Amino acid sequence: MNLVKSKEKDSIAKLEQEILIAMKNCDVKKLDELLHEKLLFNLPNG
Numbered sequence: 779m780n781l782v783k784s785k786e787k788d789s790i791a792k793l794e795q796e797i798l799i800a801m802k803n804c805d806v807k808k809l810d811e812l813l814h815e816k817l818l819f820n821l822p823n824g
Contacts, residue, residue: 793812796812797809797812800812
């Protein structure tokens with residue numbers, strides 16, 4: 779069970795890194811591939 783959770787964490791961390799790199803590089807094509815079309819962002823200042 780812990781091995782599965784570890785693999786899931788690694789997978790999520792890898793995808794988060796890919797999203798961050800795509801955002802920094804303004805890679806809209808990659809962001810479109812990684813992000814759900816109905817995803818909403820909530821910024822700290824509203």
